Amino acid sequence: MDILVSGELDFETLVTRKPFNRDFHIHEHYELYLLLEGDLNFYVHDSCYPIQPGTLMICNDLEMHKAVLLTNEYYKRIYIHIPPTFLHQYSTEQTDLTTCFVRREIGTRNAIRLEPEQVMLFTRLVKEMHEARDSGGFGNDLLIHSRLLQILVMVNTLFQQEDLRDSAAAHYPPNVREIITYVDEHILEALTLDQIAAALALNKYHLCHIFKAETGTTIFRYILLKRISLSRILLAEGKNVTEACFQSGFQNYTNFITEFRKVTGFTPKKFRDMKLKEAAKH
Incomplete structure (x- = not known):
């Protein structure tokens, strides 16, 4: 969880x-x-x-x-x-x-x-x-x-x-920042390790190593959680479940429902209803 x-x-x-x-x-x-x-x-x-x-x-x-x-x-x-x-x-x-x-x-x-x-x-x-x-x-x-x-x-x-406010700039090392920037800019696409490595002219095994060493998680896990997080934002804004699915980069509706529930403990619809009800009170 x-x-x-x-x-x-x-x-x-x-x-x-x-x-x-x-x-x-x-x-x-x-x-x-x-x-x-x-x-x-x-x-x-x-x-x-x-x-x-x-x-x-x-x-x-x-x-x-x-x-x-x-x-x-x-x-x-x-x-x-x-x-x-x-x-x-x-x-x-x-x-x-x-x-x-x-x-x-x-x-x-x-x-x-x-x-x-x-x-x-x-x-x-x-x-x-x-x-x-x-x-x-x-x-x-x-x-x-x-x-x-x-x-x-x-x-x-x-x-x-x-x-x-804390004036220290938030930062990743340049090589990891480059990976994250690419993922963010292409989060709506069907990202693959080969695609990311080719775009950044990196060996895919080296790419995985430096990303895991810096962030403590795998690049695939990061992409999944990034998409879940984006879908939560969209649902909280009132997007329906289908819109949230495909506008956050998931390519398969059933997979989206499964992963969203696994990560958050809620179905997307229940999460959306909860957030909209909360917003209506205020």
Whole structure:
């Protein structure tokens, strides 16, 4: 399964003491991911962000992403998974808490570099969220929500301040960037390994090796997840299932239904209906 399906608010502070490089995946919620210790590459769609402690990553429910540890040492991070309904519930006409998640192009402006005092505030608020959850006492849900709202106001404020955004350009090595650019430009075609290798004047085995070494996944897996991600965007925009199938590069309708369900846990129609119903409420 490459999608984490959850309608509930989820948050943890985790330390991983061995390399754990998950494949590309997509959430059914929005994610805040703050690196506290370690050295990672964070991939979002076509972008690769080299991130250091203090970098906050922002992903929405349409962005495929993964984190890759660059050393054999442990790393520590905080993640918060936020149901879109939570943001809509607490947003106002003046304050739209979805801003940092949706008011940008897919796979862009995902990183914000926090100052030390902002990291301390973020971690303190999450610690208080943990304490409220663990207490199970009266009003603990409101205490959790109030701390999360403070985090969301801070993050959205920073997101809208150009000079405080992470200025480091997202990048892949040039040879991998060339492969990804070609795939993106021809995603609607029936791509084959021979076709990609010939177009880029590369040995196909070398092509597979450098792509897997950099991204941690195969080029065929990347193409599949890229098409699934594109189809999710089209379905969320209101395209019907047939349109989403062929406008995302799938050549076979039955295969599209099978792969979409395998990756997301939903049929395309159910996913479309869910997204349109959600949009109608707001």
